């Protein structure tokens with residue numbers, strides 16, 4: 001999709017394209033007043049009037065999540081030149097892109113550090129005080145598309161902070177007025193990314209917090225191993241393949257995967273799969289699993305750039321180089 005105006009709101013100069021999503025394009029933009037680079041997401045209004053535009057909805061979700069480090073800030077949102085526009089903090093590479101640069105997989109230490117940033121809040125060490133999935137849940141939002149691609153490193157001085165973004169499929173699971181949890185249903189349509197989808201999604205169940213945690217579990221193992229067992233399986237058609245993936249997630253393939261993974265992941269999945277629809281995940285328990293492993297290995301939480309460089313992972317070098325480039329390049 002091409003976007004006609006080169007300047008939005010008189011002060012955002014639109015430049016190259018950053019990416020293309022399910023319902024629009026994302027451009028790089030320069031704030032001419034402050035010299036800051038932003039990401040500008042643009043969606044043309046749907047052709048059918050009854051079909052709602054997604055971007056105003058996503059902007060509303062960002063507003064509910066406003067003010068937390070680790071969630072990109074909305075700079076401007078509204079209609080401009082006949083299109084829905086959302087200008088937000090520019091982010092860097094997502095975790096899947098970084099994984100590819102790091103020879104296809106992260107070390108266990110990197111995954112454990114990321115896991116804490118992705119799952120929950122606080123660490124008394126050098127890491128910034130952060131929360132991601134837990135924070136979104138605490139604001140009444142269930143994400144429904146947790147995957148490595150939706151976590152990206154920040155830009156500039158935030159280059160070592162994992163950011164959660166892309167809330168296009170998110171949903172309020174609590175009634176803002178009454179606080180009541182949404183009702184359980186079993187006739188739901190397929191949603192999100194099959195590779196990381198929870199078993200409940202395959203079974204057509206309404207997704208809740210437990211499913212975000214399960215998808216996060218698949219994402220972490222994927223980052224650690226570089227792949228999941230249901231990738232690249234043969235199937236005569238898409239439906240057959242999705243059915244086969246469901247069977248693998250429900251059966252021995254997942255058991256084998258967890259048996260070969262660090263034991264913390266077995267406990268992680270046991271907890272997530274044991275949750276009831278409305279039940280709040282025990283984020284503290286899940287964090288403790290990862291933290292204990294860090295402690296037993298004698299690893300430090302040095303997510304600061306020189307700290308990770310000391311680990312000798314390619315991840316550190318990538319983030320470090322990335323930080324430099326993002327200062328130089330637009």
Ligand SMILES: Nc1ncnc2c1ncn2[C@@H]1O[C@H](COP(=O)(O)OP(=O)(O)OP(=O)(O)O)[C@@H](O)[C@H]1O
Pocket residue numbers: 018019020021022023024026039072088089090091092165166168
């Ligand atoms: N804040 C940002 N900073 C930098 N790049 C971004 C930002 N937001 C989005 N992008 C880029 O644009 C691409 C598409 O964005 P996004 O995933 O938000 O759109 P989407 O329509 O929800 O996509 P999908 O349907 O694939 O989930 C991303 O893969 C990423 O490369």
